[in-house]
Amino acid sequence: MVSEVLSGLLVKILESKGKTRDFVLREFDKKLFRAIVENNPKRRPRRVQEYKYFMLMSMLWSVLRNIDRGIISHEYLKRAVQTLVNGALLGNKEQEDANRKFKEQYGTAPPAFVVISPTMACNLHCKGCYAASHSGARFNLSYSIVKRILQEIHDFWGARFAVISGGEPMMYKSDGKTILDIFNEFSDMFFLMYTNGTLIDEEKARRMAALGNITPAISVEGYEKETDERRGKGVYKKVLQAFENLRKYGVPFGVSITATRHNAELLIEPEFYDFYFDEQGISYMWIFQYMPIGRGIDTQLMPTPEQRLKMLERWEVCLKEERRFVADFWNSGIVSDGCIAYGRPGGYLYIDWNGNIMPCVFVPYYVDNIKEIFAAGKTINDALFSEFFKKGREWQLRYGYEYGAQPGNWFMPCSIRDHYDNFKRHIASMVKPEDENAKVALEDPSYHKAMVEYDEK
Ligand code: SF4
Known part of the structure; x- marks a missing residue:
C-alpha cells in the first residue's frame, strides 16, 4: 500500500x-x-x-x-482518481477493515482481484485462441452470478479492481444487461477489459468515458499483416477505428499482444513502441508470451529462450529510458514477486463462463465451480482453500515469495510453463481440465516432454 x-x-x-x-x-x-x-x-x-x-x-x-x-478526458480522469487511484491503487478504510477481517479469519491476506470471463462467445475465430472461443459458443455466466462474485471480492477482500476477459466481453448479454451495466453497477471498482476491440463503436466509447472506471486492452498481433493473419481479414482496420473512438471520447486504452516465436523479433524493434505509444496514443502495452493451451496447441510457438532474453532487454529500455508502461508476462514476473495465481495474497484467481474456478487464465484446470459453491451456501473464500490452490501457494512460497532476499528466478516465474514437471507432479493432482484441449495436454507425454525441455533450456 x-x-x-x-x-x-x-x-x-x-x-x-x-x-x-x-x-x-x-x-x-x-x-x-x-x-x-x-x-x-x-x-x-x-x-x-x-x-x-x-x-x-x-x-x-x-x-x-x-x-x-x-x-484522456477530464471527466474520465475525475472518476478514475476516485476509483483507480483512491480505491484500487491506494486503498481506503473500508478496504483495510476487510483485509484485517480476512486475515483474522484465515491467517493470510486475501487476493487482490479476480479475472472473470463472463462469456465464451466471440465474434472472431482467431488461430490459437487461449479460450478456444467462437461465435457459436453459448456459455455464459448469469448476470446475478457475475454480480455476486464482484460483490463478494469487494466486501470480503476489499478488492477494488477486476479484470474482464473472454470470449469477447462486449458480446456478453444476460437478463437484458451487458458488460457495461456491470461496470456501472460497481462504480467504486476499476475494470481492465481484454477485448478484440471490433465492437467498440462511438456510442460504446462515449459510455466508457462517462463510466470512468474501465480501460480496454485491445488485442493486436503486431501491425495489420500479423493481426489480420491471426484474427481475420479487416480486423486491424476495426481496431484502429476503436482506437480513434476511444481517443475522441478520452478513454485511456492499451494493447495486448501474444508474443510467439514468429513475432518476437518485431517486439524488440523500437519503432513498434513508437507507433503504438506515440502515434496511436496507448497508455499501456501487455505482452503475453504464447502459452500452449487452448485451440491448436503448439509448443513450438513459444518464444525461444534467446528471444525471451532479448524481449527482457527491450522491456528494460521501455521502462527505464522511454518511460513507457509495458508489462511482459513472464519477463515482468519480477515486479509482482513472482507468480500471482492460486489466490495468493495480493494475487488473483480466474473464473470462466462455466463458473469453473482456476488458479490463473493460463492454468486451465480446476476443482471448484462458483455456481456450485454459491448453491451450497458457501462463498468465494471457500474456493481459496482447495488442496489445488493450497499446493500452488505452497510452491510460490518455496520458490521465493517467502524468502525476501533470496527468491528463485522470477524471470521464470510461471508455475505451469516454466516449471511444468513440478506443476504436473506436485500441484495438479486430482484436478479437472477446463476443456478437451487441456485434457489432451495433461495426458499427452509428448506435450510433457516438450514443456520440460523448454524449461531446461
Ligand atoms: S501461473 Fe504463470 S501465467 Fe499464471 S500468474 Fe503464475 S506466472 Fe503468471
Whole structure:
C-alpha cells in the first residue's frame, strides 16, 4: 500500500498542470524511490525493487503524456482518481477493515482481484485462441452470478479492481444487461477489459468515458499483416477505428499482444513502441508470451529462450529510458514477486463462463465451480482453500515469495510453463481440465516432454 503522503501527491499530479505539476512530480518521484527501493520493507533484492519503482513511474508518465495530448478526458480522469487511484491503487478504510477481517479469519491476506470471463462467445475465430472461443459458443455466466462474485471480492477482500476477459466481453448479454451495466453497477471498482476491440463503436466509447472506471486492452498481433493473419481479414482496420473512438471520447486504452516465436523479433524493434505509444496514443502495452493451451496447441510457438532474453532487454529500455508502461508476462514476473495465481495474497484467481474456478487464465484446470459453491451456501473464500490452490501457494512460497532476499528466478516465474514437471507432479493432482484441449495436454507425454525441455533450456 502506498503511503498517504504518496497518495496525496499522486492525486495532485493528476489534477495539476505546468510548473506546479513538475514540482509535485519531482517530490513524488523521490518519495516513491525512497519508499520502494531504499526502505524496502520486505528486504527484497535491490534490483527487484528498482524494477517496481520504474514500473510505477512509467505507468504515471504514460498517463501524463496522454493527458497532455488531450486524449484522456477530464471527466474520465475525475472518476478514475476516485476509483483507480483512491480505491484500487491506494486503498481506503473500508478496504483495510476487510483485509484485517480476512486475515483474522484465515491467517493470510486475501487476493487482490479476480479475472472473470463472463462469456465464451466471440465474434472472431482467431488461430490459437487461449479460450478456444467462437461465435457459436453459448456459455455464459448469469448476470446475478457475475454480480455476486464482484460483490463478494469487494466486501470480503476489499478488492477494488477486476479484470474482464473472454470470449469477447462486449458480446456478453444476460437478463437484458451487458458488460457495461456491470461496470456501472460497481462504480467504486476499476475494470481492465481484454477485448478484440471490433465492437467498440462511438456510442460504446462515449459510455466508457462517462463510466470512468474501465480501460480496454485491445488485442493486436503486431501491425495489420500479423493481426489480420491471426484474427481475420479487416480486423486491424476495426481496431484502429476503436482506437480513434476511444481517443475522441478520452478513454485511456492499451494493447495486448501474444508474443510467439514468429513475432518476437518485431517486439524488440523500437519503432513498434513508437507507433503504438506515440502515434496511436496507448497508455499501456501487455505482452503475453504464447502459452500452449487452448485451440491448436503448439509448443513450438513459444518464444525461444534467446528471444525471451532479448524481449527482457527491450522491456528494460521501455521502462527505464522511454518511460513507457509495458508489462511482459513472464519477463515482468519480477515486479509482482513472482507468480500471482492460486489466490495468493495480493494475487488473483480466474473464473470462466462455466463458473469453473482456476488458479490463473493460463492454468486451465480446476476443482471448484462458483455456481456450485454459491448453491451450497458457501462463498468465494471457500474456493481459496482447495488442496489445488493450497499446493500452488505452497510452491510460490518455496520458490521465493517467502524468502525476501533470496527468491528463485522470477524471470521464470510461471508455475505451469516454466516449471511444468513440478506443476504436473506436485500441484495438479486430482484436478479437472477446463476443456478437451487441456485434457489432451495433461495426458499427452509428448506435450510433457516438450514443456520440460523448454524449461531446461
Ligand atoms: S501461473 Fe504463470 S501465467 Fe499464471 S500468474 Fe503464475 S506466472 Fe503468471
